[in-house]
Amino acid sequence: MALIEVRELSKAFRVRRPGSGARAKVARMFHPAYETRQAVDGVSFDIDGGEIVGYLGANGAGKSTTVKCLAGILVPDGGTVRVAGLDPVRERIRLARRIGVVFGQKTALWWDLPVAETFTLLRAIYEVPPDRYRTTLDTLTELLGLADLLHIPVRQLSLGQRVRADLAAAFLHGPDVLFLDEPTIGLDAMVKSNVRRFIKDIRTASGVTVLLTTHDLADLEQLCDRLVIIDRGRVLFAGSVEETLHRFAPYVRVMVEFAEDIAGSVRVPQARATATADGRHLTLEVPRGDGAAAAVTSYLLDRFPVRDLRLTDPSIEDVVRVLYEGASGAPDEPAHV
Amino acid sequence: MSSATATVGRQVTLMRAFLRYGIEQQTAYRAAYWAHLWNTAVKVFAFVVVWRTLYAVAPDQFPVSRSQMVAYGVVAAITSEVLDWWKGPHYYIAYRVQLGTITGDLLRPISFPFQLFAIWTGESAAALLLVGVPAFGGAAVVLGGAVAPAGVLAGLLAVLSFVVSFAMLFCCSFLVGLVVLKTLNLLGVMHLYHGVLTLLSGFWIPLWFFPAPLRLLADVLPFRGIFFTPLSIYVGELTGTRLELALLHQVVWLGLLILAVRWAWAVMRRRLVVQGG
Ligand SMILES: Nc1ncnc2c1ncn2[C@@H]1O[C@H](COP(=O)(O)OP(=O)(O)OP(=O)(O)O)[C@@H](O)[C@H]1O
Numbered sequence A: 001m002a003l004i005e006v007r008e009l010s011k012a013f014r015v016r017r018p019g020s021g022a023r024a025k026v027a028r029m030f031h032p033a034y035e036t037r038q039a040v041d042g043v044s045f046d047i048d049g050g051e052i053v054g055y056l057g058a059n060g061a062g063k064s065t066t067v068k069c070l071a072g073i074l075v076p077d078g079g080t081v082r083v084a085g086l087d088p089v090r091e092r093i094r095l096a097r098r099i100g101v102v103f104g105q106k107t108a109l110w111w112d113l114p115v116a117e118t119f120t121l122l123r124a125i126y127e128v129p130p131d132r133y134r135t136t137l138d139t140l141t142e143l144l145g146l147a148d149l150l151h152i153p154v155r156q157l158s159l160g161q162r163v164r165a166d167l168a169a170a171f172l173h174g175p176d177v178l179f180l181d182e183p184t185i186g187l188d189a190m191v192k193s194n195v196r197r198f199i200k201d202i203r204t205a206s207g208v209t210v211l212l213t214t215h216d217l218a219d220l221e222q223l224c225d226r227l228v229i230i231d232r233g234r235v236l237f238a239g240s241v242e243e244t245l246h247r248f249a250p251y252v253r254v255m256v257e258f259a260e261d262i263a264g265s266v267r268v269p270q271a272r273a274t275a276t277a278d279g280r281h282l283t284l285e286v287p288r289g290d291g292a293a294a295a296v297t298s299y300l301l302d303r304f305p306v307r308d309l310r311l312t313d314p315s316i317e318d319v320v321r322v323l324y325e326g327a328s329g330a331p332d333e334p335a336h337v
Numbered sequence B: 001m002s003s004a005t006a007t008v009g010r011q012v013t014l015m016r017a018f019l020r021y022g023i024e025q026q027t028a029y030r031a032a033y034w035a036h037l038w039n040t041a042v043k044v045f046a047f048v049v050v051w052r053t054l055y056a057v058a059p060d061q062f063p064v065s066r067s068q069m070v071a072y073g074v075v076a077a078i079t080s081e082v083l084d085w086w087k088g089p090h091y092y093i094a095y096r097v098q099l100g101t102i103t104g105d106l107l108r109p110i111s112f113p114f115q116l117f118a119i120w121t122g123e124s125a126a127a128l129l130l131v132g133v134p135a136f137g138g139a140a141v142v143l144g145g146a147v148a149p150a151g152v153l154a155g156l157l158a159v160l161s162f163v164v165s166f167a168m169l170f171c172c173s174f175l176v177g178l179v180v181l182k183t184l185n186l187l188g189v190m191h192l193y194h195g196v197l198t199l200l201s202g203f204w205i206p207l208w209f210f211p212a213p214l215r216l217l218a219d220v221l222p223f224r225g226i227f228f229t230p231l232s233i234y235v236g237e238l239t240g241t242r243l244e245l246a247l248l249h250q251v252v253w254l255g256l257l258i259l260a261v262r263w264a265w266a267v268m269r270r271r272l273v274v275q276g277g
């Protein structure tokens, strides 16, 4: 049986529709008009014990809402959810002991409390046995580099420091499931890679199951065994990372700036032009793997007066867009300007 | 039996942890702490001056002696500062809902009302130690025996009554806080609540001075149990059967309020909206 089971989950928000214009706005104070916004619309998926699953979709797709329903924070309108065999609504308190949750954008910690004091309070709340608490705390302090932060009140932490404290807090009671909602948002590259390593290490060590939402392709590539992609509250695609990238973003982007205008004279084998701002700039999509990116780069450098050249991964937004448009995204014709 | 002991042990651990939380909270901002102490002193001073003046003008209007009235004012000023009731659980709920950080509270393996109660108890206990005790000590030095309770028994019963009143105040504020979940706007409701509490709890003006219809209303409603009952016991105005009835009034209302809290939370929980992604 899967550790997390989601069947036809749906959740709508009722929002007041303000009138347009001052008069209508005042009138709405007396006769409010409402509209429903379907945030999650029949989502189903399973996650097995020990998996790290990436949950992705464009802004507003319904990821955070799903996570809140799974964690027992929001009550779904429909569908069934089981996390570690428990119903998040009716058994919220029992479930709370078995899950750890981090929302990257907002802390679950107490603003004025020093980090160490926060951990002490959580220890009491979760009734962690003293010896286990010590070893877990030592491990977390080590893995997340918290030693220097322990005496600082949460309100004085930088974003990256706070996220690390939040991660430690979410793991202090040894949960079976971690829900991480954009844990790497706004972090610098160094902290990002620390956080990723932490998630990986903790999974190896404890076999924890992780559901992770992110907009960072590198998070997915480095961490996730599987992906679930949603759009407008519905599941678009579920599969392994390889499958997803292979199918929907099988390219690397090469952005070139030439030193002079070379309009009309560039032909690059193995690449497809996606955007050409003018005669000096060129964006190419090059197939992933097989050294194609290296070949294209050296081809360009050999033959053209290149001033600047950058390689970037396609973003999750690209993947989602491709998915949504149903395009195949395979490079077909050679690029030219 | 042993599971009951375990439960009690757990509550004690929790309360101790939340007391530490309260002390952290009270001392997090140095300036705020000193301002709090200073405010309390000013409030005590104001209450004493007002009641002494009124007493001098119309002593026959008072059902209690001048020093009893002073004690009433001093303890009212200090307890209300310690409880910080205008920034109680309703304020916490509003604040956390508005920021969307209420998610943090809902992730903990304790019932939400109980968690808020523990937080507020911790904060209030810390305020009692850090603000209440020094303020009362200062008042005792300046005013002498006037601030003492009517007797040992009166003092003990007043403490008991304050414990009940604390729980009542928590329930009322929690219920007001839930209105915030519904309206996502606190200010209007908060002003109304604070007005009602200021008037009907007897914190500012004892119910003795109320005209008959208002007195009747205040007698029936729960709010008098929050300040008027314990304070009247403290100064020795409430004794015998009237005291027993007043305590009964408190306990019955507390029971009803606890039921209301449970019911309201069960209903509101389904409608809870978390602001912000
Ligand atoms: N408290 C709320 N009230 C009204 N609508 C809401 C609320 N929370 C979310 N929504 C709506 O629900 C939809 C899904 O929101 P959700 O936060 O789940 O998106 P998301 O996938 O997490 O997006 P992002 O990548 O931006 O974090 C959005 O259209 C949003 O406007």
Ligand SMILES: [Mg+2]
Pocket: A063, A064, A065, A181, B277
């Ligand atoms: Mg989100």
